[in-house]
Amino acid sequence: MRRGIIDFSLDIPDDVATIRSRHHPSESLSILSDVRSSRRQRNAPTINDVAVHAGVSPMTVSRVINGEQVVRTATREKVEAAIAALNYAPSAAARTLAGGDETRIGLLYSNPSSSYLSEFLVGSLDQASRSSVDLVVEKWDEETSVASVVAHLKRGRIDGVILPPPLCDLPDLVNALDAAGIPAVAVATGRAPGELAAVSIDDRVAAYEMTRHLIALGHSRIGFIKGNPNQSASAKRFEGYVEALGEAGLPVQDELIAQGFFTYRSGLDAAEHILSLLDPPTAIFASNDDMAAATVAIAHRTGLDVPGDLTVCGFDDTSLATTIWPELTTIRQPISAMARAAVEVLVRQLKGRRGGDAEVEHLVLDHALIRRQSDAAPRMRPRMGSR
Numbered sequence: 001m002r003r004g005i006i007d008f009s010l011d012i013p014d015d016v017a018t019i020r021s022r023h024h025p026s027e028s029l030s031i032l033s034d035v036r037s038s039r040r041q042r043n044a045p046t047i048n049d050v051a052v053h054a055g056v057s058p059m060t061v062s063r064v065i066n067g068e069q070v071v072r073t074a075t076r077e078k079v080e081a082a083i084a085a086l087n088y089a090p091s092a093a094a095r096t097l098a099g100g101d102e103t104r105i106g107l108l109y110s111n112p113s114s115s116y117l118s119e120f121l122v123g124s125l126d127q128a129s130r131s132s133v134d135l136v137v138e139k140w141d142e143e144t145s146v147a148s149v150v151a152h153l154k155r156g157r158i159d160g161v162i163l164p165p166p167l168c169d170l171p172d173l174v175n176a177l178d179a180a181g182i183p184a185v186a187v188a189t190g191r192a193p194g195e196l197a198a199v200s201i202d203d204r205v206a207a208y209e210m211t212r213h214l215i216a217l218g219h220s221r222i223g224f225i226k227g228n229p230n231q232s233a234s235a236k237r238f239e240g241y242v243e244a245l246g247e248a249g250l251p252v253q254d255e256l257i258a259q260g261f262f263t264y265r266s267g268l269d270a271a272e273h274i275l276s277l278l279d280p281p282t283a284i285f286a287s288n289d290d291m292a293a294a295t296v297a298i299a300h301r302t303g304l305d306v307p308g309d310l311t312v313c314g315f316d317d318t319s320l321a322t323t324i325w326p327e328l329t330t331i332r333q334p335i336s337a338m339a340r341a342a343v344e345v346l347v348r349q350l351k352g353r354r355g356g357d358a359e360v361e362h363l364v365l366d367h368a369l370i371r372r373q374s375d376a377a378p379r380m381r382p383r384m385g386s387r
Contacts, residue, residue, distance in 0.1 A: 051082075061079055103350060105350075107162045109139060147176065162187060185197040185345050187199050187342045203237050206367045210315070210331055223257070224238065226259050226260055255277060264291070267286060267291030267293070267294025268294040271286075284310065289320045290320060292314030296324060299312065321370075329370065
């Protein structure tokens with residue numbers, strides 16, 4: 001593997017974005033998300049223009065831009081009004097020259113689902129650009145020790161870290177980051193809130209609602225493909241499934257439950273196992289869209305119509321859910337929005353630390369059940385042995 005630094009910029013005419021990469025030996029990908037413009041338009045307002053318009057000094061404008069708390073509220077409001085009136089957009093370079101510190105946040109990832117990662121990355125990059133911070137994306141290598149990863153982050157001057165699943169559920173990593181004084185935000189963790197900032201949905205309730213939806217359609221034999229046991233959200237989703245069955249007076253049947261690992265390959269194996277039963281289920285609820293898509297593929301391979309013969313539902317609502325046929329009924333986990341929120345929470349936490357008033361936030365975002373073409377009421381099946 002190699003390391004590439006990709007710098008997204010708008011330094012060429014006609015606002016055409018360019019990508020420049022440089023390769024160095026390492027197993028990571030670093031992305032600088034700040035959008036820079038080295039050549040301002042001739043009529044673009046400057047920090048001095050804002051200062052004159054607001055009747056303050058350029059240093060005061062700089063302090064407002066950098067979020068310093070020493071500026072009086074009335075003065076801050078005047079500066080903000082001047083910035084809005086002049087449509088002033090400070091560049092990252094200008095902020096540094098004015099005394100602002102460059103903020104670099106890290107995104108560690110080790111997730112096998114490319115569809116999940118792509119949405120997470122889009123949300124992270126978007127908010128990092130809006131927050132004027134650099135986003136450095138690092139791939140977690142399971143063979144690399146926690147200590148070396150933390151040391152690498154410190155050498156890279158990383159101020160804080162975003163931890164999507166499954167890394168958000170690694171206590172050794174979380175503890176090492178805390179010991180190193182590097183704040184972190186866990187995303188999509190199913191663990192109870194603690195001293196670590198977190199952004200998540202209620203996975204248990206979401207899975208409960210999907211299972212109740214299948215029961216309302218008339219299904220009583222509902223298969224379930226579990227997520228990777230190294231992620232706490234997997235257990236929460238299974239809890240929701242079990243709770244909904246129990247509430248409806250339906251038994252939890254071990255033969256209808258298969259272990260998956262949030263990968264397409266594991267979904268193929270799990271679906272093949274469940275559908276090979278003498279009395280297979282009429283519906284299968286997979287713990288993510290990758291495994292649900294694999295279930296649809298196995299159903300088609302065995303001659304089953306989806307949803308006529310088999311209802312299949314997923315979780316996440318990644319792009320994969322609408323690129324297969326039939327399109328998946330699934331739980332929408334707002335992945336991009338969660339990534340954006342994580343960047344915002346981390347930036348606020350870093351600013352709070354600098355001001356001596358850091359707050360640990362726990363955000364729970366809304367989910368939604370998205371119904372498409374992969375679910376329907378079960379067909380009546382002939383009893384075993386009937387002609």
